[in-house]
């Protein structure tokens with residue numbers, strides 16, 4: 347029986363799908379739109395046991411995956427510690443996970459610069475259209491991210507929903523930080539939880555996965571409400587061009603970055619202001635989410651962010667994409683008909699994604715609860731819940 351799969355999208359979701367399908371005997375080609383190797387996208391990634399297991403299932407190692415943190419520490423506006431809770435976790439970077447998986451792709455199976463434009467499901471096979479021609483396969487996996495072209499054809503009604511807030515992200519070199527910040531914040535999963543804004547930060551490896559003390563970086567994540575009208579302005583570059591859902595970091599206008607920095611000085615504890623000041627090119631991303639009502643139609647399936655984006659509070663984007671890939675490979679191994687396998691995959695993973703999306707929405711809503719009170723971050727009524735559930739795999743309640 348022929349078993350040929352095309353994966354659209356060569357980021358983490360696509361690489362997990364390719365690796366795990368290949369392991370169960372599929373011949374897989376990954377088509378990635380980017381002309382150049384992907385790197386430096388995103389920043390920190392929180393890992394979970396299930397993610398570590400699935401990385402190992404691809405054949406990659408999880409040795410030296412990232413930095414081990416042991417505790418979560420909450421700070422107030424003046425930078426004093428409010429609470430400390432044990433929660434061991436390994437925190438790593440997008441680059442690290444991507445390069446581990448990318449290194450395992452056989453030569454010729456990963457094609458850069460190929461833009462998937464659509465598909466035709468012929469019943470017994472699927473024709474995948476690209477900018478440069480078409481390819482015949484048994485199945486197509488759309489792992490082409492939150493603006494997925496595959497989803498755009500399969501489920502054109504699915505739209506990303508703006509959450510009402512953005513996230514500013516930045517990376518500061520450990521070596522550039524003052525001794526006080528290196529001691530009081532750097533080793534921890536750090537949080538600042540006043541009403542109306544939120545900070546999460548943690549150490550990750552330095553460039554080239556350098557885990558040596560003094561060579562690592564601190565990953566800074568700052569959630570901040572922005573009205574839709576202001577967002578449109580923030581998404582407009584210096585040439586007056588308005589970018590749809592997000593703007594490439596180098597195109598963020600200097601006055602937008604300066605306003606962000608001024609706001610940080612007004613709102614944040616001194617340690618986080620220092621981290622932000624010492625970061626190279628902080629950038630913002632509007633927070634959206636979406637959930638496809640089905641993850642498959644015939645011989646075509648969606649995986650990772652193409653299928654569902656949960657807000658980042660649960661730190662599950664990569665783990666969810668890995669779990670999608672595992673379920674795809676398992677169902678394809680146990681059903682004779684690929685369309686039946688993909689339908690079973692959808693039945694399993696769509697409700698799991700809903701659970702993740704709802705859990706992330708609940709955590710996101712807590713940023714705005716108790717407006718007015720708790721302006722110094724000392725009396726957040728949801729503190730225990732936020733500390734226990736941020737970047738943790740949600741369980742059915």
Ligand SMILES: Cc1cc2nc3c(=O)[nH]c(=O)nc-3n(C[C@H](O)[C@H](O)[C@H](O)COP(=O)(O)OP(=O)(O)OC[C@H]3O[C@@H](n4cnc5c(N)ncnc54)[C@H](O)[C@@H]3O)c2cc1C
Nearest residue numbers: 355357358359379392462490491650651658661662663664
């Ligand atoms: C602020 C923030 C913090 C986050 N923190 C975490 C965290 O702590 N932990 C975590 O697990 N996740 C986190 N995430 C989410 C995580 O980055 C993604 O969920 C994860 O990378 C899975 O993405 P993906 O591979 O499905 O899609 P993407 O990474 O979006 O990749 C899609 C790929 O498809 C390619 N592509 C697009 N269209 C086409 C086309 N037509 N043809 C061919 N190729 C195409 C793109 O070039 C891209 O390479 C965070 C996200 C944000 C915004």
